[in-house]
Amino acid sequence: MIITKDCNMKNHSSMKIGGVARQFIEIENKEELYPLLKNLKNYFIIGNGTNLLLSDDFLDFDFISLKKLRKISIIDENRLNVEAGLDFPLFLNYLEKNNLSGLEELVGIPGTVGGLIFMNGGAHGREIFDCIESIEVLDEKGNILIIEKKDLKIGYRYTEIKENNWIILSANFIFQKNFNKELSEEIKNKRKNSQPLEFPNLGSTFKNPSGFFAAKLISESGLQGYKIGGAQISTKHSNFIVNIEGATFSDVTSLIKLVEKTIKEKYNINLEKEIIVLK
Ligand SMILES: Cc1cc2nc3c(=O)[nH]c(=O)nc-3n(C[C@H](O)[C@H](O)[C@H](O)COP(=O)(O)OP(=O)(O)OC[C@H]3O[C@@H](n4cnc5c(N)ncnc54)[C@H](O)[C@@H]3O)c2cc1C
Known part of the structure; x- marks a missing residue:
């Protein structure tokens, strides 16, 4: 296994926010996993970090990556x-x-x-x-x-x-x-046109509440484009929060709280986060 102590986690989250973690451990075969876990007190399994909002304080975790298991x-x-x-x-x-x-x-x-x-x-x-x-x-x-x-x-x-x-x-x-190339190209284009892929983000911030689209509720509530520090509710897709310039963990969590509060007040709907917040 490969162990990086005091690992800077910023580049392990697609939001490009993250503090230093105790360790980042890449296992090389599945047999290594259980003996390793037995000796760790607070581990977290990380994939590509595309759904993970990480605190920018010290992260008291041993992150474990399975990225070398890819057969x-x-x-x-x-x-x-x-x-x-x-x-x-x-x-x-x-x-x-x-x-x-x-x-x-x-x-x-x-x-x-x-x-x-x-x-x-x-x-x-x-x-x-x-x-x-x-x-x-x-x-x-x-x-x-x-x-x-x-x-x-x-x-x-x-x-x-x-x-x-x-x-x-x-x-x-x-x-x-019969892989459907036409469909996959159509969906690739839809994503390019509707998602702010030019900025660091974590995809959809909230799950769609039953019978509603989170993005629609957020844009109808007038929050699209709202900024706190370096974080913004994307102007391209209102269920995405983007890191437009040096956003901090607190910028993003403040935006999340604002959206939750606004949607609750306007529609009496409790939005549930799709992203995972780790601090
Ligand atoms: C531009 C963009 C577009 C996106 N579009 C979509 C979309 O259309 N649909 C969608 O569903 N998601 C979407 N996402 C969100 C994200 O890509 C998915 O949630 C994805 O499944 C996260 O995978 P990851 O490997 O990055 O997991 P991470 O973000 O690293 O981790 C997410 C969670 O999975 C757990 N986990 C990861 N691997 C394992 C494992 N081997 N065993 C146990 N737990 C594990 C982690 O512990 C964590 O709790 C998008 C994200 C971005 C940035």
């Missing part, structure tokens, strides 16, 4: 086992090259396979679990479990993985033939 193994012509650390965009490239269809709508999501599984990531009505048969996880007692999708609680941007403190090691995926 794709062929089970049969429609099925793959994929390790959790694989970059999701690289996985989609693989599917395109191998003409496998099922996750085209998710093109452009910048996480790792493990990160998407953790929260059942998705877009345009499709979710990663639509193509998953089972997941392989490490539980708190050090057991490696294979859990069939039918036995797992999953929902909109939700899985029970968090409550159970499981670490995702890999998943078995099932696909159809």
Whole structure:
């Protein structure tokens, strides 16, 4: 394993905010994981940090990265086992090259396979679990479990993985033939036109409340473009908060609180954060 002590975490979050952490540990095989965890008191599994807002104070965590676990193994012509650390965009490239269809709508999501599984990531009505048969996880007692999708609680941007403190090691995926290049290009373009990809961000800040779109509520409440310090509610997509210039953790959390308060007062809706805040 590779250990970086006193690791500056700024570049490990796509918001480009983060203080120094106790350690950043990259494991090189899954057997290293449990013996390591037994000796750590406050660890946090990190993927690509594309959904993580990190405090810019000292981060009293040992961050563990599975990014070196990124193998794709062929089970049969429609099925793959994929390790959790694989970059999701690289996985989609693989599917395109191998003409496998099922996750085209998710093109452009910048996480790792493990990160998407953790929260059942998705877009345009499709979710990663639509193509998953089972997941392989490490539980708190050090057991490696294979859990069939039918036995797992999953929902909109939700899985029970968090409550159970499981670490995702890999998943078995099932696909159809014929990758839909046209659809994936269309979605890539939609993202380019509707998302502020030119600034550091974490994607959608809030989940869509049942029956509503968070972005619509925020823009209708007049907050689009509002700035606190270096953070702004994106003028391009109002559910995105962007780091326009040297934003601090407090700039972003203040904006989040302002949105939550405004939406509660105007619509009596409690917005739930999609991003994960770590301090
Ligand atoms: C420009 C942009 C667009 C985005 N668009 C979308 C979108 O359309 N749809 C969508 O769903 N999301 C979207 N996101 C959010 C983000 O990419 C996803 O939430 C993604 O799944 C996060 O993956 P990650 O590897 O970066 O996880 P991280 O941000 O590093 O971590 C997120 C959570 O996952 C946990 N985790 C990660 N790996 C594991 C593992 N192996 N085992 C256990 N827990 C793990 C972490 O502990 C943490 O709690 C977007 C983000 C950006 C920046």
